[in-house]
Amino acid sequence: MPDVEFRNIVKRFGSLTVLEKLNLKIADGEFLVLLGPSGCGKTTLLNMLAGLQETSDGTIAIGNRDVTDLDPKDRGLAMVFQSYALYPTKTVKGNLLFGLSAQKLDKAEMQRRVEWASKLLQIDALLDRKPAQLSGGQRQRVAIGRALVKNVDVFLFDEPLSNLDAKLRTEMRLEIKRLHNELKKTIVFVTHDQIEAMTMATRIAVMNSGVIQQIGTPDEIYERPKNLFVASFIGSPAMNMVPATVVANGGTCVARHEPSGVPLHLSRYQFEHQPKTGQNVIAGMRPEHFSVGEMPEEACGAYFELPVRYTEKTGSDVTAFLESGGGLIAVRFDSKHYHVPAAGERLRVSYPADKFDLFDPKTEVRI
Amino acid sequence: MTVTIEATAFAADRVKVKRRRRRIRGSSIAILVFLTMCAAFVSVPLYVVIVTSFKTMDQIAQGQIFSLPTEWTLEPWRYAWSQTCAGMTCKGVSAGFWTSLKILFPSLLLSIGVSSVTGYALALWKINWAGTFLFILFLCAFVPFQIIMIPLVVLVSSLGIFGTVWAVALVHAILSMPLLTLIFRNFYKDIPDEIIKAAIMDCGSFWKIFLEIILPMSANIMIVVLILMITSVWNDYLIGLTFGGVGTQPMTVILANTVITSFGEVRYNVNMAAALLTAIPPLVVYFGLGKFFVEGITAGAIKG
Structure with a gap:
């Protein structure tokens, strides 16, 4: 079974360069999510893999085949589109069968595959219906079925869940994850939704303005973001970025939070490069890692007592925005353990010492 | 309160x-x-x-053109259909009716066949110089027939079909192609991009995608184009007069010859009946095809 490799991919639209010398290797059987904001080049990358857009330079290989100049139908891929893209005049069965039309198969084999895919996706009762007679979730299943019947090794998904409502999206997320576990095929999945990426991917490639910012498992991406962009893109509410200055270097490394002068204890932080005294850094603190009240001294990285500007309650969670210097620090905690603070109330929160993320303010890279 | x-x-x-x-x-x-x-x-x-x-000639001779027939008669209709004279031949307008049909079907097939495929290619496939080609088509759609009539006559006679129904059909088809291609192209342009992308990945064959996916979605535009073409081909006089020979003139030319015949008594009732007979087919097409309009060609294909 093949892996997929992009080598030095360049994509230009006229004088605009969208992708510049991009390299990416997707291992066999992997569920890779291309994650990034709109216009970051992730769909372009997927379309180039599918053969729907041409590369300006570089090669794409599937297994040991160079597919850069092959027709889409000859690449051995199947794709699921955002808008389902079903054929409106064909029945569900007709849609599935048309997916097989590039492969020369005998009737019995085609029939067998349609039966298999429709059972797997629970659309076997709908085979004679037209797309107009289906609900959104059913249409999405048919679209996935049309890809499955091809029995290829690499599946491409172009934001397939963004047209579904929240409940269906969760269902289909599980469904796609289940299919991946059962079929063990390589999946390349494009999305701008970090929840989809975090829940489904075996690896995530975070993209911004045509460059892969970081590639790693969901945990790596979340726990050790390589740069400011990844740190701020992943996580909801977004990570707090506060300016700080390193004040003591040596046995106990301490940085001072610029607006308030609160010390940040960095002794548990794993530095990639040792900082100098007096160096400016940006300290990232995830809202969900804060806890209300005090912590044991050896675990505590920072302790703030700040007034609440406003709060947002989302079911079990409360996010409080604390006023600090000119900015706000978001703090998320469980409402079971603490009452919802009123605006203006002073809230005491502490941040664990092992959860900091430090970045260089100039290069935006992790320190 | x-x-x-x-x-x-x-x-x-x-x-x-x-x-x-x-x-x-x-x-x-x-x-x-x-x-x-x-x-x-x-x-x-x-x-x-x-x-x-429906009047007899006797009643017509009395004037009073707005009065209803005192005695309803179908004789003028029968006479107009099978006996009235156009020039030297006296076979009624029925001869022209069959000629018109013989012109209509080949020209419909040719013009719709070629222009729908061209429109599909221009709208949904990447074609070099498509923009230039479209612009030229656009210009062609506005060139009046009279300007190119004589070169066309030369061209058609060099093909050896001048004076036959094929000549009339061919000229009709060619003259309507720019407009029809633009119509088809604009219609196909609205088909969601992802459907054609999916079809290219599924099958990749230009003709198979056209026949199995695109053509079945074209019912509405086909009806529009059919009405447009049938009306214009049937009602045309100038092309039929110029390119049709003796015995291969369409119904409109026969009708004109009938009406302007200058010898003997002018049989108004027969002329009127002949005119109505000529006008009926496009009317039937109008009322017959109109009800086949279907709503929402892409219903269910994509997120509505």
Whole structure:
């Protein structure tokens, strides 16, 4: 079974360069999510893999085949589109069968595959219906079925869940994850939704303005973001970025939070490069890692007592925005353990010492 | 109590608003008068044509063109269909009817066949110079026939088909292609991009995608184009007159020859009947095809 490799991919639209010398290797059987904001080049990358857009330079290989100049139908891929893209005049069965039309198969084999895919996706009762007679979730299943019947090794998904409502999206997320576990095929999945990426991917490639910012498992991406962009893109509410200055270097490394002068204890932080005294850094603190009240001294990285500007309650969670210097620090905690603070109330929160993320303010890279 | 009073006042207000809407205003009277005049402009002559075609010549000779036939007769219709003279031949307009059909079908097949495929290719496939080609087509759609008539005659006679129904059909098809291609291209341009992308990944064959996916989605535009083409081919006079030979002239040319015949008595009732016979086929097409319009060609294909 093949892996997929992009080598030095360049994509230009006229004088605009969208992708510049991009390299990416997707291992066999992997569920890779291309994650990034709109216009970051992730769909372009997927379309180039599918053969729907041409590369300006570089090669794409599937297994040991160079597919850069092959027709889409000859690449051995199947794709699921955002808008389902079903054929409106064909029945569900007709849609599935048309997916097989590039492969020369005998009737019995085609029939067998349609039966298999429709059972797997629970659309076997709908085979004679037209797309107009289906609900959104059913249409999405048919679209996935049309890809499955091809029995290829690499599946491409172009934001397939963004047209579904929240409940269906969760269902289909599980469904796609289940299919991946059962079929063990390589999946390349494009999305701008970090929840989809975090829940489904075996690896995530975070993209911004045509460059892969970081590639790693969901945990790596979340726990050790390589740069400011990844740190701020992943996580909801977004990570707090506060300016700080390193004040003591040596046995106990301490940085001072610029607006308030609160010390940040960095002794548990794993530095990639040792900082100098007096160096400016940006300290990232995830809202969900804060806890209300005090912590044991050896675990505590920072302790703030700040007034609440406003709060947002989302079911079990409360996010409080604390006023600090000119900015706000978001703090998320469980409402079971603490009452919802009123605006203006002073809230005491502490941040664990092992959860900091430090970045260089100039290069935006992790320190 | 005040609340109730206010509510009643409010309800009364709403009733007033409703009534005001129903009243006929000056502008709507003007529109009505205008539309009635437009309708009369077409329907009064049509009425005269119809009643005259059912009258005997004796009644027509008395004048009173608006009166109903005192004695209804189908004789003028029968005569017009099978016996009236156009020039030297006296076989009625029926000869022209069959010729018109022989012209109509090949020209429909050729023009719709070629222009729908061209429109599909221009709209949904990447074609070099597509923009330039479209611009030239656009220009061609506005060139009057009279300008290129003589070169076309030379061209068609060099093909060796001048004076046959094929010549008339071919010229009709070629002249309608720029407009039809633009119509098809604009229609296919609205087909969601992802459907054609999916089809390219599934199958990749230009013809198979056209025949299995695109053509079945074209019912609406086909009806529009059919009505347009049938009406224009059937009602055409100039192309039929120029390119048709003796015995291969379409119904309109036969009709004209019948009506302008200058010897003997002018049989108005026969002329009217012949004119109506010529006008019936496009009318039938209009009313017959109109009901086949289907709504929402992409229903269910994509997120609505």
